[in-house]
Amino acid sequence: MIKRIVCCAFCLSALFLLNGCWDYRGLNEITLVSGVAVDKDPLTGRYLVSCEIIDLTQSLQEKGPTGKVIESEGSTIFEAVRNAKRRLVNKLYFGNAQVLVLSEQVVKEEDLGDVIDWFLRDAECRETVHVVISQEKKASDLFRVSGTDQTVAAFELNSIVTKDPEFTSTTSPLELYKVFDKIVNPGISPTLPAFHITENDEKEIDELNGIAIFKNERLQGYLSPEDSKYFLFITNGVKGGILPISSNDDGSNDVSLEIFENKTKPSFSYKDGKLKIKLKVQTTVDVAEAETKIASSDDQTIKKLEKTGSEQLKRRMEAVIKKVQKQYNSDIFGFGKLIYKKNPKLWETLSPDWDTLFPNLEVEITPEIRIINTALKK
Amino acid sequence: MFGFRQNDKNNKQKTVDKKVEQINGPLETRKVSYSLKDNVDTMKALFLDVEILRTRTVENNYHNSARFGIFYCDGVVNSSLINDNIIKPLMLSSEVKPGDGLIDTIIEKVVQVNDAAKTDNFKEIVKAVTYGDTILFAEGANQAVILSTKEFALRSIAEPDNEKVLSGPREGFSESLMQNLSLVRRRARTNDLKMKFLDLGRRTQTSICVCYFDSLINKDILDQLMKKLKGIDIDAILDTNYLTELIRGARYSPFRTTGYTERPDIVVGKLLEGRIAIFVDGTPNVITVPYLFIENFQSNEDYYLSFYYTSFSRVLRIFGFFLTIIIPGLYIAIVAYQIEMLPTPLLINISAERQSVPLPAAVEAFVMLITFDVLRETGIRMPSNTGQALSIVGALVIGQAAVTAKLVAAPMIIVIAVTGITNLLVPKLNAPVIYIRFALLLLASTLGLFGLTMGLCALIIHLLNLESFGVPQLSLSGNFKFQAIKDTAFRAPWWTMRLRPDRLNKNQVRMKQKDEKGND
Numbered sequence: 001m002i003k004r005i006v007c008c009a010f011c012l013s014a015l016f017l018l019n020g021c022w023d024y025r026g027l028n029e030i031t032l033v034s035g036v037a038v039d040k041d042p043l044t045g046r047y048l049v050s051c052e053i054i055d056l057t058q059s060l061q062e063k064g065p066t067g068k069v070i071e072s073e074g075s076t077i078f079e080a081v082r083n084a085k086r087r088l089v090n091k092l093y094f095g096n097a098q099v100l101v102l103s104e105q106v107v108k109e110e111d112l113g114d115v116i117d118w119f120l121r122d123a124e125c126r127e128t129v130h131v132v133i134s135q136e137k138k139a140s141d142l143f144r145v146s147g148t149d150q151t152v153a154a155f156e157l158n159s160i161v162t163k164d165p166e167f168t169s170t171t172s173p174l175e176l177y178k179v180f181d182k183i184v185n186p187g188i189s190p191t192l193p194a195f196h197i198t199e200n201d202e203k204e205i206d207e208l209n210g211i212a213i214f215k216n217e218r219l220q221g222y223l224s225p226e227d228s229k230y231f232l233f234i235t236n237g238v239k240g241g242i243l244p245i246s247s248n249d250d251g252s253n254d255v256s257l258e259i260f261e262n263k264t265k266p267s268f269s270y271k272d273g274k275l276k277i278k279l280k281v282q283t284t285v286d287v288a289e290a291e292t293k294i295a296s297s298d299d300q301t302i303k304k305l306e307k308t309g310s311e312q313l314k315r316r317m318e319a320v321i322k323k324v325q326k327q328y329n330s331d332i333f334g335f336g337k338l339i340y341k342k343n344p345k346l347w348e349t350l351s352p353d354w355d356t357l358f359p360n361l362e363v364e365i366t367p368e369i370r371i372i373n374t375a376l377k378k
Numbered sequence: 379m380f381g382f383r384q385n386d387k388n389n390k391q392k393t394v395d396k397k398v399e400q401i402n403g404p405l406e407t408r409k410v411s412y413s414l415k416d417n418v419d420t421m422k423a424l425f426l427d428v429e430i431l432r433t434r435t436v437e438n439n440y441h442n443s444a445r446f447g448i449f450y451c452d453g454v455v456n457s458s459l460i461n462d463n464i465i466k467p468l469m470l471s472s473e474v475k476p477g478d479g480l481i482d483t484i485i486e487k488v489v490q491v492n493d494a495a496k497t498d499n500f501k502e503i504v505k506a507v508t509y510g511d512t513i514l515f516a517e518g519a520n521q522a523v524i525l526s527t528k529e530f531a532l533r534s535i536a537e538p539d540n541e542k543v544l545s546g547p548r549e550g551f552s553e554s555l556m557q558n559l560s561l562v563r564r565r566a567r568t569n570d571l572k573m574k575f576l577d578l579g580r581r582t583q584t585s586i587c588v589c590y591f592d593s594l595i596n597k598d599i600l601d602q603l604m605k606k607l608k609g610i611d612i613d614a615i616l617d618t619n620y621l622t623e624l625i626r627g628a629r630y631s632p633f634r635t636t637g638y639t640e641r642p643d644i645v646v647g648k649l650l651e652g653r654i655a656i657f658v659d660g661t662p663n664v665i666t667v668p669y670l671f672i673e674n675f676q677s678n679e680d681y682y683l684s685f686y687y688t689s690f691s692r693v694l695r696i697f698g699f700f701l702t703i704i705i706p707g708l709y710i711a712i713v714a715y716q717i718e719m720l721p722t723p724l725l726i727n728i729s730a731e732r733q734s735v736p737l738p739a740a741v742e743a744f745v746m747l748i749t750f751d752v753l754r755e756t757g758i759r760m761p762s763n764t765g766q767a768l769s770i771v772g773a774l775v776i777g778q779a780a781v782t783a784k785l786v787a788a789p790m791i792i793v794i795a796v797t798g799i800t801n802l803l804v805p806k807l808n809a810p811v812i813y814i815r816f817a818l819l820l821l822a823s824t825l826g827l828f829g830l831t832m833g834l835c836a837l838i839i840h841l842l843n844l845e846s847f848g849v850p851q852l853s854l855s856g857n858f859k860f861q862a863i864k865d866t867a868f869r870a871p872w873w874t875m876r877l878r879p880d881r882l883n884k885n886q887v888r889m890k891q892k893d894e895k896g897n898d
Contacts, residue, residue, distance in 0.1 A: 024714050024823075026738050027729040034722075056730045065726045096722045126718075155722070 035154025050140030169241030187336020286373035493526035652883030698803030707822035715826030740823030
């Protein structure tokens, strides 16, 4: 019996050695980080990391959680993060951080992959953190503005980004691991949601402002929220939102189509050394608003509306593609990836010249808008 | 030290044995003599200082030489029965003639008592007279008559407090063995229901009744049980739990391996599933064996109410068992080790609560759990008219005040409350639950979720190892046929419960396949 007990005790004590990553952490020994902003001092070249932390000194019952910003400097990002401890009682805990904000300057001067490297490697940081670009002077400026619903700016940024495709379709949210994925994958360049500060009700507020375009891991420029929508149409990223069209095709939008479902099927053809990308866009919408008198119940009118809508959608998509091709020459649409996936051998021959091929790439768009509902009015 | 004690114990036992022998020895050998005077003297010597014993000498009116000695214990007999049916006929009957066959004549023609038996053994006489029987000695007869004149003050049949039901029979057992058996007998009017008696306890000579349906039980289990019961050598049996601990296997396991109940309907239900019931005189508790683990979650009401309703509450009880053992450990593991698992808003709330609390979460959990157990135990032991003080102390001081004074974090109070409430869902698992809960909490606070999982694995291994009279208590052998699981996590409707539990008996068919109309 005693032998057995001793045996069991030995076995149990071995459990302590078998533990991998573990530690007893009291919740009062950690400081919760809700978001991280990374800047670079242009003079010294040192990183400035600003963490938004949850302020638990105030009562949660009155206001809910509020954020505070802790800044720290270091020659590398991790050093800067650790230096924050010199200003804090507790260790920073990144397990619940929800956004990583990068300033324009950082991603212009440094490769995107290098900046996010520590966040990918660190055990605490989640790979599902959303990465966004700040168009303001300092990345942490976004944290200093109080939001409308939530008092923690990082949480607000996160919910704005994640819910955007469903309701407005003006940006493509990208989690940390997907950013890495796009960096290492051939034939595609990453895009990240961009934020700026704007005025609302005489106060400053964060606003989602289209997408930031990267090339070779460096920031190149932006697409406006309007253009971003058509970028999403091209990349099959639309999940909802509004498609405004002009019923008589005079350029002034007067009908709002609410998007129920959108599917963009890309394909390509390669004939006689000529590459052609084909996009088949199928969109199911309903007429949510018509600022002009249209007989919604009339089949003819609906057909006509579908046709003009499709044409306008095609034109706008083509414009966005043109803009990206000429202005940024960055394959953010992933056309290269499409070829690589379908025909790797072809991609091997094309990829060295992709930078010269892409700007002149021919894209054929066949949109098909289907109106299934005209709401109440008859 | 330990060895010495053991020795000491053995010595003590020996002296006790000797004394018992001194008392019992002469009785066993002593026989009833022909002389009435001798017998009376023997009785008086035996019951020296037992002043409850009453003696009466009676002489027949027709034959003066026909003299009788009557002995009974006061308080346990029906006096009018002795007066009218024993003394009166003995005095007035002309049938009484001294000589051979006197005892037989008395039993057959004179005394008017339903149960009369001859004996010449003083041991039996002592046993009978202390249990309310009247002993009749006759001059010139070397045998005595034991006449049943028992009458005690008994508690009336009432619903047991700890096994109340909303609907269904409300009778409960009392302290009288015969009354208890009558409650069972009345529910199963067949000669297939066997009742075997034996006396246990050297001092108490407690009547034990083993009760079973002959055609339904597994005979091996019965043999095993009888062997164990007969092997018991104990001073006294005051409650069924004495037997439970003496006959059970896996003696150190906190889990039950025998069932207990105070309700006749439950006993009959268990008997009908092929189990054996053991009644003990002097206690309303009845043991049923073998015991399956699922019985911890079964209630008699499950069979009296709609199967939809009872299936739901069965699942709740099983869920409650897991909750009550896991919750404190899980909370500590997540809060102290696997913080990542908490959704952000919840993490913020909990950590805000924890900011100014002095103790680490694990210690806090231990303290609060013990506090809860103290409250619970007090609630049970306390006289009912002071109950209000406890609820005030419990609710206000422990709950609200501790949180306001920042001694304990509010989420911990919720954890303890849920643990406590779910504990009440499975009263039959009270004992193991306390220990398992603390063990899991300890594992969780040293090894996190990993430790908790290890602990649960150990628990399941232990449960799978448990046997009750050779029947595995819990079987995960993959028998997922409907008839095997019909009465487990859910209670199937009665018309589908065609077979008895297959682990208990061979005679499994409970219901024929077709009814009168020929429906399936």
